[in-house]
Amino acid sequence: QFKIIPPNNPVVGVIGKGVILPCQLEAKTISERLSVQWIFAGKSLNIDVTSYDGKNILNPVREDKTYQGRTDFFQTEISNGNVSLHLKNVMISDKGKYICSVSLENWYDEVMVELDVAVFLDGHVGQGIGLNCKSQGWFPQPEVIWLDSKGQTRKEKVVTQSLQTSSGLFDVVSSMTLEPGSDMEVSCRIISDLLNTACESRVLISGEILDIHQRHEWQELRWIVL
Structure with a gap:
């Protein structure tokens, strides 16, 4: 019954x-x-x-x-x-x-x-020719992917480090170097497979490569449901 x-x-x-x-x-x-x-x-x-x-x-x-x-x-x-x-x-x-x-x-x-x-929390920083993508307070450990203007995975060497804090959450830092002549639109996408969700921040760099410190522009952070 x-x-x-x-x-x-x-x-x-x-x-x-x-x-x-x-x-x-x-x-x-x-x-x-x-x-x-x-x-x-x-x-x-x-x-x-x-x-x-x-x-x-x-x-x-x-x-x-x-x-x-x-x-x-x-x-x-x-x-x-x-x-x-x-x-x-x-x-x-x-x-x-x-x-x-x-x-x-x-x-x-x-x-x-x-x-x-x-869990996920946002916070991304772009720093000149050397670009850093930082985020804190994730669980479980997320994946970091760098993309170009066409949404394709970039070919530059990427170094990503994850640190598990005393609270059990993960802080991630991912870095890459933008070379002269490269696609000047860069996206850092952080993915949580468990949440089936991603956080993305994008930077568009214009002008001469030596003036990159003064001319980079961050777009608004946005959440993407995969």
Whole structure:
């Protein structure tokens, strides 16, 4: 009579934002007296993130102190089978597997929901003939690509370094040297495969190569959804 519809793919949450961990119960009629429990399946310890007890009319929701103030059920939609979890202010430590378990009288079922986390922050600097592309606060480690005016990968030698900070995020610095006679339009694109998103900054350099310090012009930073 009852069935939980499992998610097809891992869920991706952006650090500092909210994310929904899906858990949908399928049945002809659903009693609000059901019980729902969300559990974080840690490597060494399971945490009872939050639970909903439909039999407790006055105070149906309980929340672990580790997640205090960061979880919500969609209580008005539980009768429609929506027992998904709204997790707020996503942190790196939230990454992992979560169990959504549902019980009603003599029936019980559970599904596993995997949460990946990612973040990106912008900040790019162009410096004369030697161009630097810098960005801080990424997770996981992003990829950096330099492009020409036609959107093709540039042939110049590129040096990219990534440093993982104490907070677990990655700072990246990528550098290249623009030679005389080269395509004067340069784009630095930083890609997060997990978010399926890229951040791009473009510089158009005009005039004599020796005057490059005074004549470079940065265009507005823009986000690109791949």
